[in-house]
Amino acid sequence: MRRRPGIAGLQSAAATRDKFRLVGENVAKVRTDVMQEQLATFRSQLEEFARKHKCGGITFLSACATRDENKFLMAKHISITSANAMYTIVLVQSDIRKNSVFRQQFHEMCAKVGVDPLASNKGVWAELLGIGDFYYELGVQIVDICIATRSHNGGLIDLLELRKLLCQKRKTDLGSLSSDDCLRAISKLKVLGSGFEVISVGKKKLVRSVPTELNKDHNGILELAQAKGYVTVEQIEKDFSWSTGRAIDALETLLKEGLAMIDDGHRDGKRRYWFPCVTLSSDASGSEAKS
Amino acid sequence: MQRTVDFKLPHFFNYPPYFTLQPVRETREKQVQLWKELILDYCRSQKMYIISLEEDFPLFSNPKIERSLSYEAKEVFLAALVSEGRAEWIDKSHKKCLILWLRIQDWANYILDFVKENGLEVTTIEDIRSGIETHGTELAGIDRGVLMRALRLLEQKGKAVIFKGSSADDEGVKFSV
Numbered sequence: 001m002r003r004r005p006g007i008a009g010l011q012s013a014a015a016t017r018d019k020f021r022l023v024g025e026n027v028a029k030v031r032t033d034v035m036q037e038q039l040a041t042f043r044s045q046l047e048e049f050a051r052k053h054k055c056g057g058i059t060f061l062s063a064c065a066t067r068d069e070n071k072f073l074m075a076k077h078i079s080i081t082s083a084n085a086m087y088t089i090v091l092v093q094s095d096i097r098k099n100s101v102f103r104q105q106f107h108e109m110c111a112k113v114g115v116d117p118l119a120s121n122k123g124v125w126a127e128l129l130g131i132g133d134f135y136y137e138l139g140v141q142i143v144d145i146c147i148a149t150r151s152h153n154g155g156l157i158d159l160l161e162l163r164k165l166l167c168q169k170r171k172t173d174l175g176s177l178s179s180d181d182c183l184r185a186i187s188k189l190k191v192l193g194s195g196f197e198v199i200s201v202g203k204k205k206l207v208r209s210v211p212t213e214l215n216k217d218h219n220g221i222l223e224l225a226q227a228k229g230y231v232t233v234e235q236i237e238k239d240f241s242w243s244t245g246r247a248i249d250a251l252e253t254l255l256k257e258g259l260a261m262i263d264d265g266h267r268d269g270k271r272r273y274w275f276p277c278v279t280l281s282s283d284a285s286g287s288e289a290k291s
Numbered sequence: 292m293q294r295t296v297d298f299k300l301p302h303f304f305n306y307p308p309y310f311t312l313q314p315v316r317e318t319r320e321k322q323v324q325l326w327k328e329l330i331l332d333y334c335r336s337q338k339m340y341i342i343s344l345e346e347d348f349p350l351f352s353n354p355k356i357e358r359s360l361s362y363e364a365k366e367v368f369l370a371a372l373v374s375e376g377r378a379e380w381i382d383k384s385h386k387k388c389l390i391l392w393l394r395i396q397d398w399a400n401y402i403l404d405f406v407k408e409n410g411l412e413v414t415t416i417e418d419i420r421s422g423i424e425t426h427g428t429e430l431a432g433i434d435r436g437v438l439m440r441a442l443r444l445l446e447q448k449g450k451a452v453i454f455k456g457s458s459a460d461d462e463g464v465k466f467s468v
Binding site for chain 2: 152261
């Protein structure tokens, strides 16, 4: 565009810029509208599918199976024969059981179109894909392990430790079961009202299976204990600038709850408080005890 | 005393607080339970029958983590076994303990099966403890006192008769199977 001199020139240049901006905004808006419309159509198709068990949603499954998000949005344009569809379903079923990354992507995609595949075990997702079964089975195994290890850890277990034990039980390797899987299964356990909950302490996520009320002091101590697996009263006083009374009080509660164990065996004669829930049984070699 | 390699020590053996008696009841119960199982499993695998509180015993200290059980702790764990009939104090001062990783009744049944399998209706006490057939069975090197008690139990039930020889070495036993 040739630049014309004078105020009139500047004004017209500004006006042109404004117009361009408006047009641009309009285009973007139209595009978003179209996308949203497509998504809405797609969702209604999915719902249709859920009612009729027919082809509409199968493409969605195919998109899931290929893990292709564009294809996913285009899904409504793809037509698939019913033989293909059955094959896809089988693929998805086996992926749901075996592939933790896929499970997470599946959930993300479902979230995007506003479907909760775990809402009920009666829904089409659960019935057709077994996704519900996967998480309910996992949930039952989590309850089993939490109860079995309760006397050892006081009902608080490290998420990683839980995953390791789950994999032992399921005879799979750690990679095939993600934290995300466990967290989803645990979130479903909440409906049982049995006090299953995930709490974050420091870097770790702990799964709580008994309704213990942990306050800030207790959490602080658990966090401190993550470094070596144990704490001493002295260490708490120093790190938190607490009075001896406050430290002992909190430790006594943790002992009573079965979350801590005392150790009077170190040669410095100072009592150590160990926390099984922050020590993995596999690396409880106690190498730190020597230092 | 050497620990034989084929015994796998449990994880808790490397976790220092398990060497201190726990003050909280539930935690203590769990601790005692784990130690009881460990003692029985260990004695069974090593064919040990007597634990003396005043002598070194490989299970009661772990040099790797520099922890060992106090006298009181040892006594608590063994007393728990005694209360379940899985051990007996040999002396009044509770310093020596006989570990029954098989109860006398179980030993008696084991002996009967052993005798049936090998066709040893008449044999000597020494042969049961160290005969050729005994090799590789639980009976190899069985504590003489334990063996005699199992045999006497069988005698009471009319399944065996112990007869004396000219010396303690050739005491014999006849089974009616």
